[in-house]
Amino acid sequence: MLEPAGQDLLFREARSHNRFTDQPVTDDELRALHDLLKQGPTSANCSPARFLFLRSQEAKLKLAPTLSSGNHDKTLAAPVTAIVAYDPRFYEKLPKLFPHNPDAESWFTGNDSLAATTAFRNGSLQGAYLILAARALGLDTGPMSGFDNAMVDELFLADRGWRSNFLCNIGHGDPAGLFPRSPRLDFDEACVLL
Ligand SMILES: Cc1cc2nc3c(=O)[nH]c(=O)nc-3n(C[C@H](O)[C@H](O)[C@H](O)COP(=O)(O)O)c2cc1C
Numbered sequence: 001m002l003e004p005a006g007q008d009l010l011f012r013e014a015r016s017h018n019r020f021t022d023q024p025v026t027d028d029e030l031r032a033l034h035d036l037l038k039q040g041p042t043s044a045n046c047s048p049a050r051f052l053f054l055r056s057q058e059a060k061l062k063l064a065p066t067l068s069s070g071n072h073d074k075t076l077a078a079p080v081t082a083i084v085a086y087d088p089r090f091y092e093k094l095p096k097l098f099p100h101n102p103d104a105e106s107w108f109t110g111n112d113s114l115a116a117t118t119a120f121r122n123g124s125l126q127g128a129y130l131i132l133a134a135r136a137l138g139l140d141t142g143p144m145s146g147f148d149n150a151m152v153d154e155l156f157l158a159d160r161g162w163r164s165n166f167l168c169n170i171g172h173g174d175p176a177g178l179f180p181r182s183p184r185l186d187f188d189e190a191c192v193l194l
């Protein structure tokens with residue numbers, strides 16, 4: 001079991017950050033982040049999430065017109081912004097990812113609805129793994145859905161055929177930019193014991 005200090009790092013003390021310090025995030029840290037998050041579970045190990053890590057000013061400026069006004073400035077200022085995307089044709093990699101069942105790819109070919117649901121569900125889970133892996137590595141994140149998905153898809157993902165899910169700023173959080181922690185639901189509001 002993880003010690004309480006580790007639980008604090010991942011959950012109780014971790015926040016969604018709006019402002020980051022000047023401390024950079026290195027490419028090695030981004031590789032370590034992916035090495036960790038990729039081990040999180042997905043159905044049939046399908047691993048549909050794809051990640052674009054925007055670090056350069058040029059990439060940030062390309063993203064800028066897609067952002068809601070509330071997300072604009074903080075995203076341009078963040079050391080890294082991840083586009084958490086997914087590959088709708090993720091199933092083409094199942095021969096590598098799920099080698100013990102050679103039929104797995106055929107579950108999705110010709111079933112666009114199942115493929116879309118599977119890609120979005122598991123890609124979203126992998127986005128959550130990214131947030132928790134970042135915390136485990138001493139980084140902070142600021143996830144965002146306030147942006148124009150279609151525009152991001154067109155500007156960044158069209159050539160690969162990927163689709164955007166959400167954005168996630170990554171860096172070392174500056175507590176001065178935090179809102180007070182919002183309450184969470186109590187057990188009896190959110191859970192049912194049967
Ligand atoms: C998928 C997702 C989308 C979010 N979209 C936005 C957003 O567009 N803009 C924003 O300022 N915060 C956004 N947030 C941040 C949430 O408001 C924040 O995670 C929540 O209030 C909990 O804050 P805490 O982690 O500091 O307790 C988003 C969070 C998630 C997980």
